[in-house]
Amino acid sequence: xxxxxxxxxxxxxxxxxxxxxxxxxxxxxxxxxxxxxxxxxxxxxxxxxxxxxxxxxxxxxxxxxxxxxxxxxxxxxxxxxxxxxxxxxxxxxxxxxxxxxxxxxxxxxxxxxxxxxxxxxxxxxxxxxxxxxxxxxxxxxxxxxxxxxxxxxxxxxxxxxxxxxxxxxxxxxxxxxxxxxxxxxxxxxxxxxxxxxxxxxxxxxxxxxxxxxxxxxxxxxxxxxxxxxxxxxxxxxxxxxxxxxxxxxxxxxxxxxxxxxxxxxxxxxxxxxxxxxxxxx
Ligand code: NAI
Numbered sequence: 001x002x003x004x005x006x007x008x009x010x011x012x013x014x015x016x017x018x019x020x021x022x023x024x025x026x027x028x029x030x031x032x033x034x035x036x037x038x039x040x041x042x043x044x045x046x047x048x049x050x051x052x053x054x055x056x057x058x059x060x061x062x063x064x065x066x067x068x069x070x071x072x073x074x075x076x077x078x079x080x081x082x083x084x085x086x087x088x089x090x091x092x093x094x095x096x097x098x099x100x101x102x103x104x105x106x107x108x109x110x111x112x113x114x115x116x117x118x119x120x121x122x123x124x125x126x127x128x129x130x131x132x133x134x135x136x137x138x139x140x141x142x143x144x145x146x147x148x149x150x151x152x153x154x155x156x157x158x159x160x161x162x163x164x165x166x167x168x169x170x171x172x173x174x175x176x177x178x179x180x181x182x183x184x185x186x187x188x189x190x191x192x193x194x195x196x197x198x199x200x201x202x203x204x205x206x207x208x209x210x211x212x213x214x215x216x217x218x219x220x221x222x223x224x225x226x227x228x229x230x231x232x233x234x235x236x237x238x239x240x241x242x243x244x245x246x247x248x249x250x251x252x253x254x255x256x257x258x259x260x261x262x263x264x265x266x267x268x269x270x271x272x273x274x275x276x277x278x279x280x281x
Pocket of ligand 1 (some may be wrong): 035060061063140141
């Protein structure tokens with residue numbers, strides 16, 4: 001019960017990583033206010049008797065500045081303050097490559113993934129100052145570390161979230177507020193299927209992703225939302241009290257190095273040279 005008496009705000013709490021984190025915080029004694037676009041799923045969670053009235057939900061679009069501020073201010077008045085903020089809501093955003101991206105796609109993606117994190121922090125800090133301190137966790141991604149995992153606007157926003165977290169940690173330390181980011185790897189949630197409008201295509205993508213996910217990284221099982229939730233709780237706990245301004249990658253080792261370093265069936269450069277030499281001799 002590391003979070004008994006703690007007051008937590010989670011954005012994007014109605015699904016995937018956010019939902020698992022809401023559940024984990026409540027299991028360890030916290031009270032949680034969650035905001036999400038998905039009213040149906042949010043209302044159903046808030047009505048779930050397992051949460052023993054320790055979960056409140058407010059329909060929120062984190063791209064709407066007034067909406068986001070209202071979520072945070074209402075959480076503070078509902079609970080009498082805020083101790084922890086998890087800026088987590090997100091989606092794939094604009095899918096175009098840099099040679100095709102539109103201004104609208106770029107701005108929408110940045111507002112969802114980056115501006116919401118900056119302003120969520122901005123609004124929560126007023127309440128955390130009153131509480132004498134707090135902890136903020138921002139969801140970045142392995143896209144912030146390497147190319148090749150997602151679209152350019154998404155990856156750029158996530159890299160900025162990682163850096164924003166570092167700067168925020170520096171600027172907010174004097175208020176006793178710690179800020180870290182977390183970089184999930186390939187985690188089995190709805191985010192991939194949700195990028196497809198056609199339900200049949202979405203279902204096919206979901207099935208394919210679930211089939212390949214255990215083979216995607218050195219740890220030979222799928223990444224689960226709770227893997228990220230447990231890391232978020234560590235960063236917010238007293239045990240994580242000396243961790244500040246850093247990014248915690250939780251990816252089963254997918255970014256450990258080239259695939260051939262851990263997958264003996266994947267040819268490395270030396271294997272390719274060897275094969276070529278063999279072919280020519
Ligand atoms: P998810 O699709 O299961 O959950 C995302 C939640 O955010 C949904 O409940 C959705 O309704 C909500 N949301 C989307 N736009 C919103 C908005 N404008 N306002 C409020 N709520 C909104 O996806 P998942 O995977 O749990 O994603 C959570 C975070 O993790 C995102 O920031 C995502 O970019 C990040 N992430 C996910 C990875 C994965 O492999 N699943 C990998 C790296 C990062």
